[in-house]
Amino acid sequence: MGAGFVSSFGLTFLSRKALGQAEQMMFGGAAGVRDEVGFLIVHQRYADHFFPGTSVLHTRLRYALLIPWLYQSLRTRRPVPKDFGQAFSDLEHELTGRLKYVDGVGGEKDGVIGGEVFPRVISQPPAYVYWTALAKWGLIGARPDGRPWSRPDMAKLLAAAGKRALHDDDGKPFETVAWPISGLIDAPDDWDGGGKLTLDLLPPEQIYLATKLRAVRSPTDPGEPSLLSKLVGKPLGEADHCWDSEILALAGKEAAMLKRAGQAAALSAIGRAIYAAQVETLKETRDKRPQPNLHRAALKDAVEQWGGIAARLDMDLFLAEIGHLPPAVEGVLQETSAWVRANSKDPMPLLDVYARAEVSRKDDRARLASNQFGVDRRMEWQGERHGRAEPLHYRWGNVKRLLRDLEAVA
Secondary structure: OHHHHHHHHHOOOOHHHHHHHHHHHOOOOOOOOOOOOHHHHHHHHHHHHHOOOOOOOOOOOOHHHHHHHHHHHHOOOOOOOOOHHHHHHHHHHHHHHHHEEEEEOOOOOOOOOOOOOOOOOOOHHHHHHHHHHHHHHOOOOOOOOOEEEOHHHHHHHHHOOOOOOOOOOOOOOHHHHOOOOOOEEEEEEOOOOOOOOOOOOOOOHHHHHHHHHHEOOOOOOOOOOOOHHHHHOOOOOOOOOOOOOOHHOHHHHHHHHHHHHHHHHHHHHHHHHHHHHHHHHHHHHOOOOOOOOHHHHHHHHHHHHHHHHHHOOHHHHHHHHOOOHHHHHHHHHHHHHHHOOOOOOOHHHHHHHHHHHHHHHHHHHHOOOHHHHHHHHHHHHOOOOOOOOOOOOOOOOHHHHHOOOOOOOO
């Protein structure tokens, strides 16, 4: 199992922009909270394994139909647009307006991407947010060579219907490629009007998407269904975490890995609490700035709440299945695990390993650095605005919200 896990997503890299977006969502958007020493890598890899195609930016499941319907509408539009990329963006923007709730008219009160700032154009529209999901869930087919289509290539495919000179990145004429959206359920009767829409799935749409999600396979074993697929149509109860007992009972062969993911999530909560306590201590002792005992007390609470679970993590099995980690991040995880198992209380013996990890990620923005940059960053740090440590959630809140749109499906 471990080897397969590594080969599937042993190397997961995020752009700085994507990392910033993900960590803000990951830690609840709390002001001042960042992935300081690298725990987000663990979050990303386990989340991609258990819930393929999902994102911390996902809101509701109907977007997985709305976006393909937009492409189908554009494909039959007459007169043919001069710029299909811009035409799609315009349709997407119009969709946001149709979904945005208006008193006395209708729409959706929550979950509309870009709804809060409409009519302002947003940098991460629905197709951007759900694109990986559309490919992973089989709503948009793959290229002939197996690679996923990009959004710019979709615009070229649309344009190729009327222009025979367009080619893909490999020089292959687009007109020889089959349209990648097939077998899609029909849009509702009110789709072509300009009236309000909602994100509630109609019963036929629920059945269609349930079938698609139930076909999503494990990234490491295509012969096995993914955890995401196993949860379709199941009552999720009040499970706060994806490793809670009611979810473990549905996980089948994934249960042992899911339990380890929960233990790693607990360890990360303690690690984040250690980091904040270290910054607070350094600011008081090294920088001579009196500090409230906020994060040092929070560390004690985190250990009481999560220490028992974190101490049960088999580090060898965890490292074998999670794949290669930057040495500094692996060092933090190893040393934090040993610290928890030893029932330690003082976070400062871990200062060097945490400082190395933070400096490797943030360079002169690292607060734990022993140089003047570290002093300056600690001076800017406001402990009361640094969020409390929580475990990694592996997108469970997003996944649960998506799956609740299918809870009534048999």
